[in-house]
Amino acid sequence: MAARTLMFQGTGSDVGKSLIVAGLARAYTNRGLRVRPFKPQNMSNNAAVTVDGGEIGRAQALQARAARVAPTVHMNPILLKPQSDVGAQVVVHGRVAGNSSARDWQHRKGTLLPAVLESFGRLRDEADLVLVEGAGSASEVNLRANDIANMGFARAAGAPVVLIGDIDRGGVIASLVGTGAVLAPEDAALIRGFIVNRFRGDPGLFRDGMTLIAERTGWAPIGLVPHTPEAGRLPAEDALALERDRETGDRETGSGGTVRIAVPILPHIANFDDLDPLAAEPAVDLVRVRPGGALPGDAALVLLPGSKSTLADLAALRAAGFDIDIAAHVRRGGHVLGLCGGYQMLGRSIADPLGIEGAPGVHPGLGLLDVATDLTRDKRLATVTGQTSDGAAFSGYEMHMGRTDGSDRSRPFATLADGRAEGATSADGRVSGTYVHGIFADDAQRGAWLSRLGATASGTSYEAGVEAALDAVARHLETHLDLDALLRLAR
Incomplete structure (x- = not known):
């Protein structure tokens, strides 16, 4: 029997999609399910080598690790690696397939949907649950034609969607409700639930906010996820994390080591x-x-x-x-x-x-x-x-x-x-x-x-620390998300 599938899209880039998929992959794996992560299209210069001799985004390699399986090229069939004067290098099924400018990519990407669906089918046949991660923002309706990363994939695969918003950057009610408003009705109908991520403070103060979003959209409120300190112990998906360090001053001047x-x-x-x-x-x-x-x-x-x-x-x-x-x-x-x-x-x-x-x-x-x-x-x-x-x-x-x-x-x-x-x-x-x-x-x-x-090293195991962080993130999501409700939404 084919696996159940659930897709996680975001109101914007860097809202925490990768981390939530990784944490859920570990949580559901701990429940005994065979979990596979999948991202149809990624854009990142942070890549990992797979067991089948290709490359994928490092976020998907981390998610595979969370699911306690080896990473394969089918977990991220299309990888775009931005370059300087030649646009982006296009990697298909782990191998370089040429370069593409941003304009050319808008026409080319639709031709790669069969490759995306082939990889998705392979994962679905070997799993109980496939957790799909979207790319960037679901609300970029100006780029909807030929889309293979967000709603284009969801429509082609019949995948229900959970939308993630980041309250830490502000305007989360508008970004969630607004995403539903700008999407084509057929796309909006695929969204079944929403998550508000990176909350700080008293959760009770946003209870009315969760209710308002649910009433305006008709989506199920899956949970309000507080800021996750353990996330800092895991590899970041892309250079946006470095930009966040610059904006906040984190680690900009060093940590005071010897x-x-x-x-x-x-x-x-x-x-x-x-x-x-x-x-x-x-x-x-x-x-x-x-x-x-x-x-x-x-x-x-x-x-x-x-x-x-x-x-x-x-x-x-x-x-x-x-x-x-x-x-x-x-x-x-x-x-x-x-x-x-x-x-x-x-x-x-x-x-x-x-x-x-x-x-x-x-x-x-x-x-x-x-x-x-x-x-x-x-x-x-x-x-x-x-x-x-x-x-x-x-x-x-x-x-x-x-x-x-x-x-x-x-x-x-x-x-x-x-x-x-x-x-x-x-x-x-x-x-x-x-x-x-x-x-x-x-x-x-x-x-x-x-x-x-x-200097002298601390003697701690870095890899053991990554495993501990994945377990901690999984426990965090178990506490703040309704994992049973997510499984009911999956199909």
């Missing part, structure tokens, strides 16, 4: 959850620096994270003067680590003969590693294990386009389990680059880096 690690935040940052395990360490003062600021002179390590548009971010780095700050940091004897796109930036040059990231050409790098990169169309997607030159073990994943070579490759950052030398290190050992993401989530590797920088 070892300062500085991270330039560039426009096309990718897989930025590489930073989360470091931010969770009490000994680490992780300072995210945006253009307009300066890298702190007392940093022990400057970390250049991944990028979906290396050349554009390298130009942004120079425009912000971060190249001058990094050169001064190296002269003072500081350490530098480049991850993926950051690794490419550290070399002598980056060649783009095929025009993958813009006009074809060769661009000078920062010159801190004696390596050069050629951007290529082939993409390496693989989970890897190995050990760094100091003998510390790690596990992680590779997700990159391009080949890097040069004399500093004779001092590899790591040796992988298959014997392959990976990455590069400068002659003085202070500048390193690697294509491997996720290394700091490995407790042994994170501890080795902190020891190298003169």
Whole structure:
């Protein structure tokens, strides 16, 4: 028998859809149901490698983890990865299928509905319950034609919808009621219930608000979800989380740890959850620096994270003067680590003969590693294990386009389990680059880096912390949402 399905859409981006689906996936899995997460179309540069050799949004990988199953490409069949001058890279069933401008995408997306429904069918056949996450705002009726992410998918799949609003940003009554008002009647009829998320204060003060929304819309009030502190211990879905940090000041100036690690935040940052395990360490003062600021002179390590548009971010780095700050940091004897796109930036040059990231050409790098990169169309997607030159073990994943070579490759950052030398290190050992993401989530590797920088790791397991946070979010939703009512709405 095919699984029951329930779709969660939002009144806007970043209203908490991903977290609610993850928490519900864990809660229903704990009840003994076979749960599968599904997002027809995602737009994010935060991606994960799947067991079937493709890539999906990291939010769906986290939701799969919440459901205690391995992530597959069918959990997120269409992934858009924004780039600089070429629009977005389009990933279909885990593999790159070209680029598309925003205008072209509005015409192209409808042709991919069969691929979306194929993946949905596969998940439905192996599950008891499929939890579907929409994308962005359900009320963008100007983009409704050919939609495959929200109501277009819901109509095609016959999926009932629960609408989520974020009270923390204000205007939640208007955003929920207004969404129902602007939708076509056939789409609005699919909405069966609503959730108000991120409430702070006395829930009794919004009891009348819940009643008013239900009366105006005819939707079932599923619950008022208070702000979830445990959410901060889970990887964020996309760079909107970094923007929220900037707006609130959270972690902008560091946490006061004994070892300062500085991270330039560039426009096309990718897989930025590489930073989360470091931010969770009490000994680490992780300072995210945006253009307009300066890298702190007392940093022990400057970390250049991944990028979906290396050349554009390298130009942004120079425009912000971060190249001058990094050169001064190296002269003072500081350490530098480049991850993926950051690794490419550290070399002598980056060649783009095929025009993958813009006009074809060769661009000078920062010159801190004696390596050069050629951007290529082939993409390496693989989970890897190995050990760094100091003998510390790690596990992680590779997700990159391009080949890097040069004399500093004779001092590899790591040796992988298959014997392959990976990455590069400068002659003085202070500048390193690697294509491997996720290394700091490995407790042994994170501890080795902190020891190298003169600090001691907390000894806590990062992965165990993620599991504990998922359990806590599930309990939180069990308390504040009517999970039985949600199952009754599913069909």
